[in-house]
Amino acid sequence: MPLAHIFFDHISTTPLDPRVLEAMMPYLTEWYGNPSSHIHDQGQRAVQAVDAARAEVARFVNANPQEIVFTSGSTEANNLAIKGAAAACAKKGKHLVVSEVEHFSVLNALPPLRNRGYEVTTLSADSDGKVDPDDVRRAIRPDTVLVSVMHANAEIGTIEPIGEIGRITREREVLFHTDATASAGHIPLDVREAGADLVTLSAHNFYGPKGTGALVVREGVRLDSQIDGGFQEMGFRAGTENVPGIAGMGKAAAIASSEMGEWASHLRRLEKRLRDGIASSVTHLHFTGHPTDRLPGHVSFWVEYAEGESLLLFLSVHGVMAASGSACSSNLKGRDEEDLVASHVLRAIGVPSDICTGSITFSMGKGNTEQEVDHVLSVLPGIVRRLWEMSPTYLDYQKKILQGG
Amino acid sequence: MASGPYSAKVMDHFMNPRNVGEIEDASGVGEVGNPACGDMMRLYLKVEGGRIVDAKFRTFGCGAAIASSSMLTEMIKGKTVEEARAITNRHVADALDGLPAVKIHCSVMAEEAVKSALDDYARKNPA
Ligand code: FES
Numbered sequence: 001m002p003l004a005h006i007f008f009d010h011i012s013t014t015p016l017d018p019r020v021l022e023a024m025m026p027y028l029t030e031w032y033g034n035p036s037s038h039i040h041d042q043g044q045r046a047v048q049a050v051d052a053a054r055a056e057v058a059r060f061v062n063a064n065p066q067e068i069v070f071t072s073g074s075t076e077a078n079n080l081a082i083k084g085a086a087a088a089c090a091k092k093g094k095h096l097v098v099s100e101v102e103h104f105s106v107l108n109a110l111p112p113l114r115n116r117g118y119e120v121t122t123l124s125a126d127s128d129g130k131v132d133p134d135d136v137r138r139a140i141r142p143d144t145v146l147v148s149v150m151h152a153n154a155e156i157g158t159i160e161p162i163g164e165i166g167r168i169t170r171e172r173e174v175l176f177h178t179d180a181t182a183s184a185g186h187i188p189l190d191v192r193e194a195g196a197d198l199v200t201l202s203a204h205n206f207y208g209p210k211g212t213g214a215l216v217v218r219e220g221v222r223l224d225s226q227i228d229g230g231f232q233e234m235g236f237r238a239g240t241e242n243v244p245g246i247a248g249m250g251k252a253a254a255i256a257s258s259e260m261g262e263w264a265s266h267l268r269r270l271e272k273r274l275r276d277g278i279a280s281s282v283t284h285l286h287f288t289g290h291p292t293d294r295l296p297g298h299v300s301f302w303v304e305y306a307e308g309e310s311l312l313l314f315l316s317v318h319g320v321m322a323a324s325g326s327a328c329s330s331n332l333k334g335r336d337e338e339d340l341v342a343s344h345v346l347r348a349i350g351v352p353s354d355i356c357t358g359s360i361t362f363s364m365g366k367g368n369t370e371q372e373v374d375h376v377l378s379v380l381p382g383i384v385r386r387l388w389e390m391s392p393t394y395l396d397y398q399k400k401i402l403q404g405g
Numbered sequence: 406m407a408s409g410p411y412s413a414k415v416m417d418h419f420m421n422p423r424n425v426g427e428i429e430d431a432s433g434v435g436e437v438g439n440p441a442c443g444d445m446m447r448l449y450l451k452v453e454g455g456r457i458v459d460a461k462f463r464t465f466g467c468g469a470a471i472a473s474s475s476m477l478t479e480m481i482k483g484k485t486v487e488e489a490r491a492i493t494n495r496h497v498a499d500a501l502d503g504l505p506a507v508k509i510h511c512s513v514m515a516e517e518a519v520k521s522a523l524d525d526y527a528r529k530n531p532a
Contacts (some may be wrong), residue, residue, distance in 0.1 A: 309467040390425050392447040392463040
């Protein structure tokens with residue numbers, strides 16, 4: 001077993017805060033009622049739990065409680081936002097504007113729409129992964145119904161200018177969806193200030209439970225429900241509410257609201273220590289994402305001549321858990337090599353595809369420490385060197401240097 | 406220790422790869438790439454009296470690619486040129502106690518590398 005157990009993969013998920021578990025426990029044990037059957041005490045307790053959580057999540061993002069639609073997570077929320085808005089606005093038009101660095105739950109919702117006659121304009125990102133608000137302005141047409149640009153990108157950490165985009169969409173009376181899966185609970189998010197009509201949230205990305213998320217639906221926005229059934233969640237989402245998950249999300253939102261600032265300053269310190277340490281000990285290094293407008297505690301980079309999956313494997317042998325956008329580490333459950341593709345985000349920001357393979361994302365959380373950063377810094381240069389020594393391309397590069405070429 | 410999708414054998418060959426390096430006066434050198442992921446393997450062979458007496462490699466690639474390269478060099482050392490030609494990626498993958506389905510092509514890179522190195526040897530030593 002590895003000696004260390006260092007989790008630097010908070011963009012994939014975060015550990016459940018013990019206070020959140022405590023808030024969930026009653027609804028996993030004695031209060032098991034269904035909010036739709038609320039004449040009796042069990043059902044009443046469930047209704048109260050869901051209402052309280054709705055109020056907390058609303059406060060968390062400065063929305064009204066009736067604007068919070070709980071879902072099974074951000075994949076469902078993104079699907080509901082994109083497909084639901086497209087269907088509900090079909091009379092106005094069939095044109096959507098989406099950035100190329102969105103999550104698959106946004107991007108993969110588009111082909112079925114295209115098949116039904118919708119058109120999509122894809123916004124490219126610059127080499128820091130930023131979307132240009134002027135591109136949004138230019139892409140909007142009279143038949144545009146929705147713009148979707150994420151709040152922050154999980155893989156490269158870049159924070160998008162959603163405030164400016166929101167001003168443009170409001171001016172042009174187009175719906176604006178932002179996927180805040182990676183950002184909510186880590187950087188301030190005010191849906192009013194952002195001018196967003198639809199906002200995706202995921203509880204397990206801010207120390208809440210998996211299986212619970214929400215779509216913030218601004219009052220008056222129409223969406224076609226994507227699941228047929230009963231009338232839960234104001235008719236936007238059928239199905240019995242995940243009461244313990246929702247209670248947990250409410251608690252996680254309340255904790256994040258009051259502690260996020262503290263976490264962020266801790267994480268900024270760790271981020272600087274990690275970033276500076278890597279920069280001074282590893283050569284042929286390229287940081288990805290925006291240098292300053294980025295998620296706190298997020299450090300992403302690629303190293304020439306070192307392949308991403310191999311880096312990840314060696315790191316994990318040293319007890320360090322990170323992520324890679326490498327083709328070789330993608331989709332290990334796939335059926336054949338067609339399933340191996342370098343991350344669309346890295347390709348979007350112009351990292352050459354044979355080099356995307358070296359990409360690593362370290363994403364730290366509130367529980368990480370300076371000692372953990374130092375451990376990573378103590379093993380990373382050795383791992384990189386080992387991979388270089390095995391790499392034919394690095395050998396060629398060195399020979400070229402020796403020949404003065 | 407097995408790790409993630411990989412067997413203990415794969416991890417052993419990944420962490421302690423055998424025969425990394427190059428052979429200065431190699432009898433044959435093969436280089437193959439994998440367009441699917443941009444990975445690359447270079448294999449050096451030393452052949453004496455029709456038998457492979459030494460093999461070294463350098464590989465840029467995933468865990469499966471490095472383990473396959475390492476296993477391959479172990480398998481071909483001591484074999485005759487004909488025997489080495491008969492080695493397939495299946496043999497390499499089996500010797501590693503299997504590979505995830507999506508990683509089978511990484512062992513194909515190893516098979517192609519021997520063939521390419523032996524072709525190079527044949528060119529340099531016309532019968
Ligand atoms: S070499 Fe790229 S997936 Fe194995």
